[in-house]
Structure formats: C-alpha cells, structure tokens
Amino acid sequence: MEEGVVNEILQGPLRDVFDSKQLITDISGSGNNWAVGHKVFGSLYREQILEKLRKSAEHCDCLQCFFVIHSMGGGTGSGLGTFLLKVLEDEFPEVYRFVTAVYPSSEDDVITSPYNSMLAMKELNEHADCVLPIDNQSLFDIISKIDLVVNSGKLGTTVKPKSLVTSNMGAVTKRHKKPFDAMNNIVANLLLSLTSSARFEGSLNMDLNEISMNLVPFPQLHYLVSSLTPLYTLADVNIPPRRLDQMFSDAFSKDHQLMQADPRHSLYLACALIVRGDVQISDLRRNIERLKPALQFVSWNQEGWKTSLCSVPPVGHSHSLLALANNTCVKPTFMELRERFMRLYKKKAHLHHYLQVDGMEESAFAEAVSSLSALIQEYNELDATKSMPVPDVPRLSVAM
Secondary structure (H helix, E strand, O other): OOHHHHHHHHHOOOHHHOOHHHOOOOOOOOOOOHHHHHHHHHHHHHHHHHHHHHHHHHOOOOOOEEEEEEEOOOOHHHHHHHHHHHHHHHHOOOOEEEEEEEEOOOOOOOOOHHHHHHHHHHHHHHHOOEEEEEEHHHHHHHHHHHHHHHHHOHHHOEEOOOOOOEOOOOOEOOOOOOOHHHHHHHHHHHHHHHOHHHHOOOOEOOOHHHHHHHHOOOOOOOEOEEEEEOOOHHHOEEOOOOOHHHHHHHHOOHHHEOOOOOHHHOEEEEEEEEEEEOOOHHHHHHHHHHHHHHOEEOHHHOOOEEEEEEOOOOOOOOEEEEEEEEEHHHHHHHHHHHHHHHHHHHOOOOHHHHHOOOOOOOHHHHHHHHHHHHHHHHHHHHHOOOOOOOOOOOOOOOOO
C-alpha cells in the first residue's frame, strides 16, 4: 500500500517481470496497524483487487492455486494479506490458497508486530489451505552462516563479484545490517522449487494441489516447515556442491530449516520431498529408508512420504532438494508469539490505535488468542501420542 516501495520495483532490475497494470497501491501504507490494512484498505480496494484477480485467472488454462506472500509483523502484509485470503475463499472456493508468511523475529523493530501477527494468525487458521511459515531470524542466521563460511576461506569458497552477499561497494555485507535481498532470495528459491513441477518436465512430477491433499490430514494443522538445500544458490557463492546423500541429511538438520525449529525431535504428520536435477527414484527410496529410523511419524501415517522428481536443476547446480514437513515443531514458534502478544495485551499497550479504526472491536483480540490457543492444544494432543507404540498391522497374505 506504500507507493514508494512499488515504484522502487518498477524502476529496478525486475521491472519487466511485473505487469504494471496489475499493481494496486495507496500512498500512505497501513502504519503497522492490522486493522487499517484489513478493515480500511480491505473494504476500500476489494472490488479493484477482485477485478485484477479475475483478469489473471481468466488467462490460466488450469488454475491450480493462489500464492499469497506477505509478512505478519506489519500492517498491510498482515491485514490486507489475510483480507485477501477471505476474498479468494469467497470468489474461488475450489482453488487452493497457499500462503508464504514471514514471521517477525523477537528483536523486531515494529512494536505492534505481536498484535498484527496474532490477528493475522486467526485468519490463516480459518481461510488458508496451506501455510509455509518462515521467520526472519532463520533467514538472517542462514545468511550469517554463509557469510562466515565465505570469510573463513574454507573449502575454497569465493564470493562472485556483484553477488547478493556483497554490498554495492564489493565488500562482503556486514552482519549487523540485515541483508534483505539475500534473505528474500531464500524465499524466492523456496517458491521456485515449489513450482518447478508446473514449469519443467520430470519423471515424477507433483501437482501443487497434491501438497495440500497429502500433507494436511487435519484442516487446522496446515502449517508446513520448509527446508532448502543447497542454500547457496541465493548467495552466488562458489562452494563445492554437496553430495546427494549429504543433501538429504541437510534437509532434516535444523540449520537448513526456514524457521527456528528442529523437526527431528518432534512428531511428523507427513513429509514431502521435492527433488530437482539428475536424481533417480532409487536414490529417493534409498535416502528415505536411511533417514526413516531417526524420524518419528504419527502411528497412523508411518508411510507419510510424498515425493517429486523434476529433471531441471536450479541454475548453477546439479541437484537441489526442498523438504516440506507437517511437523509439531512449529508449536514453539506459536507459543512464543502468544507470549509476546500477552505481554503487550496485558498492559493494553497501543490498543487505542486499533480500536479507533471503524469496524474494529476489542473482542477481535480475545478471539485471536483463543484461536491460536486451540491450535497449540491440537499440537499438544498430537505430541502426547509421540511415545505410543506403532500398531503392527497384519498384512494381507497372498497365496501364490
């Protein structure tokens, strides 16, 4: 909703990627206020947004899903972003809604971000089919690690000139300043891998709708933790490629998760592996069998794997892997968010900024807390089954 931000894109190197007729802007932005984004800009721009959505949808031969990409901490991303979800649900009820939501870190400089994130969470719970939560802190940590590897000079690593890890001056970006381009690039690579099946051929292509169908056994538990390997595409760094088996191990380590979580020590409901490059189905099977003993799946879905092979690797790599895990390890992130929200809400700090917006009532805050608490409780109930024995289901014996 801030004109200046969009104009920057239209004057930058990506200007030809976007159809300028499809862009909608306001002048002022939402002032880090969910209520302004959701209630004010939502109703103000609903028809305009719908008209442009229909125009895009009419150009599709086979409309599979909508991707909504927004932040949770600001006003426009959280407010208008989640308003859009409801619009999509009303107008295109049959089309899946995928959300890539960027969660603020605990050191966020937007003081009202816990309010915005909490109010947005309720909308995500109710109106999204699949959410890929990503947190700013993880993105920053990943870039910092790459930075360290490059500076240490190990493995013969070099930074290519004019890469995203370097500043305009050519020196490696300092870690105290957030390298937003490189952080955004990680998310871009996640989306490229996710949509690779729709764009390239492969021996085992996966429809986007299959992700939601196979990975979301309960409608509320639609939060998927993503991990990406190699992480260096984004950084334009010359680092020797990882071996294939090492790549699978990386995808399940906590250093490669795009949110602060450790899926290995939590419970899996299901897991998808999206592989790109010259990889065989036998490689996939071998690595799943190798990793399976160390991963805990729910008792009723021990074979909960979904796999995809796309023959075209990312530029500059021989192969890559995106893992999407429906795992109870997202729970601590949600609990921390609730805690940060309660600290502000108990003091009623900054509440008046929200309540002076037309149509915004204080009950919205209580409803948002109870929605998130119900979600956390569902994860708790699943976690409680973690140590339960897996029933040995008798197999059908076929007489030969």
